[in-house]
Amino acid sequence: xxxxxxxxxxxxxxxxxxxxxxxxxxxxxxxxxxxxxxxxxxxxxxxxxxxxxxxxxxxxxxxxxxxxxxxxxxxxxxxxxxxxxxxxxxxxxxxxxxxxxxxxxxxxxxxxxxxxxxxxxxxxxxxxxxxxxxxxxxxxxxxxxxxxxxxxxxxxxxxxxxxxxxxxxxxxxxxxxxxxxxxxxxxxxxxxxxxxxxxxxxxxxxxxxxxxxxxxxxxxxxxxxxxxxxxxxxxxxxxxxxxxxxxxxxxxxxxxxxxxxxxxxxxxxxxxxxxxxxxxxxxxxxxxxxxxxxxxxxxxxxxxxxxx
Amino acid sequence: xxxxxxxxxxxxxxxxxxxxxxxxxxxxxxxxxxxxxxxxxxxxxxxxxxxxxxxxxxxxxxxxxxxxxxxxxxxxxxxxxxxxxxxxxxxxxxxxxxxxxxxxxxxxxxxxxxxxxxxxxxxxxxxxxxxxxxxxxxxxxxxxxxxxxxxxxxxxxxxxxxxxxxxxxxxxxxxxxxxxxxxxxxx
Numbered sequence: 327x328x329x330x331x332x333x334x335x336x337x338x339x340x341x342x343x344x345x346x347x348x349x350x351x352x353x354x355x356x357x358x359x360x361x362x363x364x365x366x367x368x369x370x371x372x373x374x375x376x377x378x379x380x381x382x383x384x385x386x387x388x389x390x391x392x393x394x395x396x397x398x399x400x401x402x403x404x405x406x407x408x409x410x411x412x413x414x415x416x417x418x419x420x421x422x423x424x425x426x427x428x429x430x431x432x433x434x435x436x437x438x439x440x441x442x443x444x445x446x447x448x449x450x451x452x453x454x455x456x457x458x459x460x461x462x463x464x465x466x467x468x469x470x471x472x473x474x475x476x477x478x479x480x481x482x483x484x485x486x487x488x489x490x491x492x493x494x495x496x497x498x499x500x501x502x503x504x505x506x507x508x509x510x511x512x513x514x515x516x517x518x519x520x521x522x523x524x525x526x527x528x529x530x531x532x533x534x535x536x537x538x539x540x541x542x543x544x545x546x547x548x549x550x551x552x553x554x555x556x557x558x559x560x561x562x563x564x565x566x567x568x569x570x571x572x573x574x575x576x577x578x579x580x581x582x583x584x585x586x587x588x589x590x591x592x593x594x595x596x597x598x599x600x601x602x603x604x605x606x607x608x609x610x611x612x613x614x615x616x617x618x619x620x621x622x623x624x625x626x627x628x629x630x631x632x633x634x
Numbered sequence: 635x636x637x638x639x640x641x642x643x644x645x646x647x648x649x650x651x652x653x654x655x656x657x658x659x660x661x662x663x664x665x666x667x668x669x670x671x672x673x674x675x676x677x678x679x680x681x682x683x684x685x686x687x688x689x690x691x692x693x694x695x696x697x698x699x700x701x702x703x704x705x706x707x708x709x710x711x712x713x714x715x716x717x718x719x720x721x722x723x724x725x726x727x728x729x730x731x732x733x734x735x736x737x738x739x740x741x742x743x744x745x746x747x748x749x750x751x752x753x754x755x756x757x758x759x760x761x762x763x764x765x766x767x768x769x770x771x772x773x774x775x776x777x778x779x780x781x782x783x784x785x786x787x788x789x790x791x792x793x794x795x796x797x798x799x800x801x802x803x804x805x806x807x808x809x810x811x812x813x814x815x816x817x818x819x820x821x
Contacts, residue, residue: 407814411752416645416772419808457715469645473644474640478641551642551644555643555645558645559647561685561689562684564685565685630688630689632686632688
C-alpha cells in the first residue's frame with residue numbers, strides 16, 4: 327500500500343546493532359560459563375524461571391503494582407471508544423482496558439502477547455489531556471503491544487538478570503566458603519576453585535554492566551519506534567508531541583520520592599516517572615530525551631505536509 | 635507481523651480492502667426479505683483526517699467533487715476527532731450509494747491516506763429501530779450495529795442479522811471487533 331511515511335533506516339539500523347551486540351554478549355557469556363563452571367544449568371534455570379514468571383504474569387504484576395483496574399465499556403465509554411477506533415485502524419485485536427487511580431499523568435501497556443495485552447491510563451492522564459492527545463498516547467501504547475515490546479525486553483534483559491544473579495551467588499559462596507583460602511591446607515584444588523569463582527564473579531559483573539547499558543539503549547530505541555508507529559497510526563504527530571510536552575512537564579514538577587514504587591515499571595511507561603537531572607541519565611535512561619522525541623515527530627509532521 | 639518487524643520495532647500500516655464493499659446491494663435484498671429492515675438511503679465514510687497541508691489539499695479536492703453533486707454530501711466530525719462524509723440518496727438506489735462511497739475511498743487511498751480509513755456505514759431501519767451495517771476496511775468484513783440508546787446496543791438483533799447475512803456478506807467472525815459507533819450519522 328502507498329504510504330506517506332519514509333522508512334527510518336537510521337533508527338532500524340541502530341536498533342539492529344544494539345540487538346546484535348546483546349546477542350554477541352549472550353554467546354560470549356555462555357561460552358565463558360561453560361568453560362569456567364561445568365554446571366551453569368542451575369543459574370540459567372533460576373534466572374530463566376524468574377524472568378519467565380515476570381513475562382507470563384506481566385499484565386497482572388503491572389496492574390497490581392500500579393493499582394490499575396480493568397474497566398468495561400459501560401464504565402469508561404470514551405476510553406474504550408478511542409481504543410476501539412485505533413484498533414480498527416491498525417487491524418489489531420483489542421487489548422483489555424484499565425484505569426489506574428493515580429494523579430500522575432501516565433499510561434502503560436503490558437502483557438505477553440497482543441491477545442493478552444492490557445493498556446492502562448491513569449486518571450491524571452485522562453483529566454489533563456484533550457481527546458486528540460489521549461488518542462496519540464494510546465496509539466503509542468498500542469504500538470508497544472504490536473511490537474511485542476514486553477517479550478523483546480524480557481528476552482533482552484534475561485542475560486543481565488542472569489549475570490546479576492551469578493555475581494550475587496558467587497559473592498555469597500565466596501564469603502561463606504572463605505574463597506577456599508582459609509582452611510590452611512594449601513590444597514591445590516581449593517585454590518583453583520577460588521580462582522574460578524573469582525573469575526566467574528568478575529566476568530558476570532562486567533556482563534551485567536554491559537547488558538544493562540545495552541538494554542537501556544534498546545529500550546530508548548523502542549520508545550522512539552513506538553512514538554513513530556503511534557504517530558503514523560493517528561496521522562497526527564503533533565498531537566503526540568503536545569501530549570509529551572504536557573506529560574513531561576507535569577512529571578518533572580512532581581517530586582521523585584512519591585514515585586519510587588513506580589520505578590520498576592518505567593520501561594513500559596509512556597514517559598519515565600523520574601525527575602531529570604542525573605548526569606549519566608542519557609546512558610541509563612529507559613526513555614529518550616524529550617528533544618529527541620519531539621524532533622522525530624516534527625520530521626513525521628513535515629512528511630505529512632508535503633503535497634501529493 | 636513478521637519476526638523482523640518485531641525485532642526492529644516497526645509496524646506496517648494496515649491496507650484497506652475495498653472489494654467487499656460491493657457485496658452490499660445483494661445483501662440488502664436478503665435483509666429486506668428475511669427481516670423487516672429497509673435501507674434509508676444514507677451511507678457514510680468515516681476516516682481520521684491527518685494533519686498537514688497534503689491532507690487539507692486533498693480535502694479541498696474531495697469537497698469540490700462533492701459540490702458538483704448538488705450538495706447531497708454532508709460533512710461532520712465526531713467527538714473522537716474522526717470525520718464523516720455522509721451521502722444521502724433514495725432508499726432504492728443502493729448501487730449508486732455504494733459507488734459514490736467507493737469513489738471517496740479510492741481518492742483517499744490514491745493520495746496515500748488509505749491507512750486513515752476507519753469504516754463505512756450503510757443505515758437501515760425497520761420503522762422504529764435503526765440498524766447500521768458497518769464495513770471495516772482493514773478487515774474487509776461487515777458487522778451489524780443496532781443502537782437502542784446512549785451506550786446501549788441490541789445484541790439479539792445484531793446476532794440475528796449476522797446469521798441472516800452470512801451467505802451474502804463476509805461477516806466479521808471476531809465479535810470483539812464489533813465496536814459500537816453511537817454517534818454515527820444516519821442511525
